[in-house]
Amino acid sequence: EAGVTQFPSHSVIEKGQTVTLRCDPISGHDNLYWYRRVMGKEIKFLLHFVKESKQDESGMPNNRFLAERTGGTYSTLKVQPAELEDSGVYFCASSLRTSGPNEQFFGPGTRLTVL
């Protein structure tokens, strides 16, 4: 069974440009999460989808970030316009359930560098 995949693996853009990250969760997982790790610090939660609905977007830093999950399958995270402080590794995770231990399976991440 394929794991969580993310595209691209790396992205280098200039400040002010737009970047769109994509995440394909494990098939059948209704729950999809976005996290990011900035400057080698802790991994921070961004938002949580249940199917196509945003269940929790309390971690989104500002309105330059827009996440979508049309159709409840893959998700995109768009940053527009990108700022220097957006550089970091963006992780996507998916889980089958939200109750119990709620094991979240992570993708390899997208490394975003804003110059």
Place this chain on the structure above:
Amino acid sequence: GEDVEQSLFLSVREGDSSVINCTYTDSSSTYLYWYKQEPGAGLQLLTYIFSNMDMKQDQRLTVLLNKKDKHLSLRIADTQTGDSAIYFCAERGGDTGRRALTFGSGTRLQVQP
């Protein structure tokens, strides 16, 4: 808000035991997790423990939880060079709370041959 703290670096010799420590602040945490990240890879869930347990063992891994002190540790027995990675501690609230995980900054484990 919730906070999870870990030491940044640990170096051990191959064959020794490694102990990675973590403290957290959220008293409502119900599940605590250990994830491993190898270079260029995503986060791999190693193990988790429910907050009403104080120990969980899984092959070479032993998790100890002191809920009173909000302290979690991961012991790796007979550490191998393949165990070199970053280890993240994470916590999650109860089923009525957020599903998001709160992570520490990660502990880089270096295993010397």
